Amino acid sequence: DAGVTQSPTHLIKTRGQQVTLRCSPKSGHDTVSWYQQALGQGPQFIFQYYEEEERQRGNFPDRFSGHQFPNYSSELNVNALLLGDSALYLCASSFAWRGNTGELFFGEGSRLTVL
């Protein structure tokens, strides 16, 4: 049973560039949430996708956007990168039909460094 997979695992970008991160949810899951985790901090909610729509959004600027595909996989796009965007980006999948049980399955993350 494949777990949550994310790519790439590490990447380095320069300020002003754009980045796309990808996530495939755990088999059978239909909901994808994205989190940003800065060093020494807890995961901060960016947004959640369900049925190819953004269902809830956290306190992140419009530079952060996403997409969910019919196969439930998802992308996170960040435009005009800032130094402060350097973080671990975590994708978490879950079942929507169970409501928000709080049981999230995380991928290993994509570590973004902005120089």
Place this chain on the structure above:
Amino acid sequence: QKEVEQNSGPLSVPEGAIASLNCTYSDRGSQSFFWYRQYSGKSPELIMFIYSNGDKEDGRFTAQLNKASQYVSLLIRDSQPSDSATYLCAVIGGFKTIFGAGTRLFVKA
């Protein structure tokens, strides 16, 4: 006020001792509470959840919830060096799960 607050630690306990991790939350309407463990360089994994006031035990782990005080705790009995990790407290807020900053635990052999 942060939605979920935790002491960042680090909390250091000797092997075999009880580790006590604490968390407070701001939304009195919160119903569901979670503890995730995150090893260094790894992603969080769910270890406990609790919905009702009182204690919930699972092996060496006990979650405690006091909704009147808006307080959640995690006790780890017979702590092992392998328990050394960051423990994240989380609550549900609509469709999202809200995490605290985490408490770093070190168990000394």
